[in-house]
Amino acid sequence: MSHKQQVILLSFVVGLLCAVAAWVLKQLIFCIQHLLETQLVQGEHWWQGHFWYLIFPFLGITLCSLFVYYVVRDDISHGITKILYAISQRKSIIKPHNMWSSVVSSALTIGFGGSVGAEAPIVLTGAAIGSNLAKLCRFDQKTMMLMIGCGAAGAVGGIFKAPIAGLVFTLEVLMMDLTMTSVAPLLISSVTAATVAYLTTGLEAMFALQTTEPFVLQRLPWYVILGVLCGLASLYFTRATYRLESWFKEHIRSIGMKILVGGTALGVLIFLFPPLYGEGYEVINGLINGNTLSAYTDSPLSFAGNGAWIIIIYFVLVILFKVVASVATNGGGGVGGIFAPTLFTGALVGFVFARLLSVLGIAVSEANFALVGMAGLMSGVMHAPLTGIFLIAELTGGYHLFLPLMVVAVSSYLLILVFEPHSLYAMRLAQKGELLTHNKDRSVLTLMHLDSVLENDLQTVPLDMKLGDLIKVIANSHRNLFPAVDTQGKLRGILLLDEVRNIMFQPRLYDRFTVQQLMTAPPAILLNTMPMEKVMETFEDTGAWNLPVIDAEGHYLGMVSKSKIFSSYREVLVRFSEE
Secondary structure, eight states: OOHHHHHHHHHHHHHHHHHHHHHHHHHHHHHHHHHHHHHTOOSSSTTSSOOHHHHHHHHHHHHHHHHIIIIIOSOOOOHHHHHHHHHHHSTTOOOGGGGTHHHHHHHHHHHTTOSSBSHHHHHHHHHHHHHHHHHHTTOOHHHHHHHHHHHHHHHHHHHHTOHHHHHHHHHHTSOOOOOHHHHHHHHHHHHHHHHHHHHHHOSSOTTOOSSOOOOOGGGHHHHHHHHHHHHHHHHHHHHHHHHHHHHHHHHOOSHHHHHHHHHHHHHHHHHHOGGGSTTOHHHHHHHHTTOOSHHHHTSGGGGGOOOHHHHHHHHHHHHHHHHHHHHHHHHTTOOOBSHHHHHHHHHHHHHHHHHHHHHTTOOOOHHHHHHHHHHHHHHHHHTOHHHHHHHHHHHHOOGGGHHHHHHHHHHHHHHHHHHOSSOTTTHHHHHTTOOOOSOHHHHHHHHOOGGGGOBOOSOOEETTOBHHHHHHHHHTOSOSEEEEEOTTSBEEEEEEHHHHTTTTTOGGGTTTOBHHHHOBOOSOOEETTOOHHHHHHHHHHHOOSEEEEEOTTOBEEEEEEHHHHHHHHHHHHHHHSOO
16 A cells, blocks of 8 residues: 555544544443442432542542552643644654553543543543554654544544544644645544444434524624633633642642642532532533523532522632632542533533523523533633534534634634633643644744754863864864863853964964963853754844853753754755645
8 A cells, every 4th residue: 555545544543443442431431420329329419418429539539640650650641731742842652551541540530520521531542542553554753743633633523423623623732734635534533433433322412402592693792792701711711720730730749648639629629519520511411401400409508599699609619610620630640631621611601691691681592602602611721713613513513503603712712812822731832842833933943852953073172271282173173163161071162263263373372372261152052951942043143153052060062053953954844844
């Protein structure tokens, strides 16, 4: 077979395996939840007479932490971020254990009530399947990147039964370009996974609408306001998640303390706010089908009554605490993604806004507003408006809402861009300069590494070397600059041939001058950990053609020249350009 035929065949296999992995993960979560609810939970309401749901999340986080620490022995959280890092920094190589470890760990976390989603772990699983199959077939880096995209598209298409959303997610979130050579494999993987999902779980949409209300054009201004609210909620979700995760990472180091803090916080929140238990998809189904009180009456806070304002305040608190519950789950040692929390929060934002309008005497559809709210949060948090639009349309069959979906998604996206240029997935990588983007120039620089353009053929000279000995070094060198280092190998300056040209033929001066007297300070010094984009900015700011590179302790490592960077840039650009 030709290379193109091999890629097409492999994309089909990847889609098939992604669908199987998604089905296995769903079944594991369902089995764990069913076992707990039928064997341990008793009573009319789960919180009456016992406190099992205070304990379940703690047990889930503990089991997941033990599994990751003793079996996997690797960090498998933040699945989408790991995929982006693998594409930009690891030559599209994802470790083999990611083909199964995220499935087991997220099933333990979510099955016991962790307030996260299964989608990001299954996307990492699909990407790992694509990466390792491509590596097994000995494909090049460019094809491996495409297979990672096929795995991600197949995972989204398989777990949501949403083939178009799988394709668009790969293009928007993983930042892959839509070209003639990539569109067919991505579509094949996504459609294959969705087809298998339909065969195994039926044709019913994930959030099936029992009744549909048509879109009314006069309500368009309210959808614009909802889009703005979703943008603000996305900003809160993004920044709160980022800061809480940073707090967990910086202030709690031991695994036991993380389990204790995360498990306790999660258990208390779920006890007070039952909608925070698990993925929250049952709550979303209730909101869009008119069953709004079930998520409230199970709470011990329901003693306050069921007045309109009480319901609004209650769900506003659920929106605020959903971020805390999600971070407590992952920070405590659980494994899960923000797909489900994003959809859950968006549905509540839309519902609360619609209920508020109803209280004020403005009749709107709470189901429609909940649906488009999900698209608004996904658009803002993930910086993926098209994914939000198509995913919600496919999840619900609500294609009659395309216009309000687009209005809310775009409004939310434009607002979040004012405050956060990168999505929650990409923030940390962008800060380190390790993020691959749709910007061709930045993408090529991200794929390059400073080590690959480092030149080590320059002769170093000690500070106390006499001019006479320096002349001998110059005679045997084919370069016109010489790094000056001390006895510990640390860079102290640069000696240029032009600095000694006028005295190098005067033997009477050979013992008078030393390297330390003749050297000059370089225009700038590069650290070996600098991203290539920062390196190029330094060259542009200084106007230099050659710059030295040192490590964190100041030891000289080599020189970098513009010509070497341009040559490497061209090679990478040609390698990843389409034929």
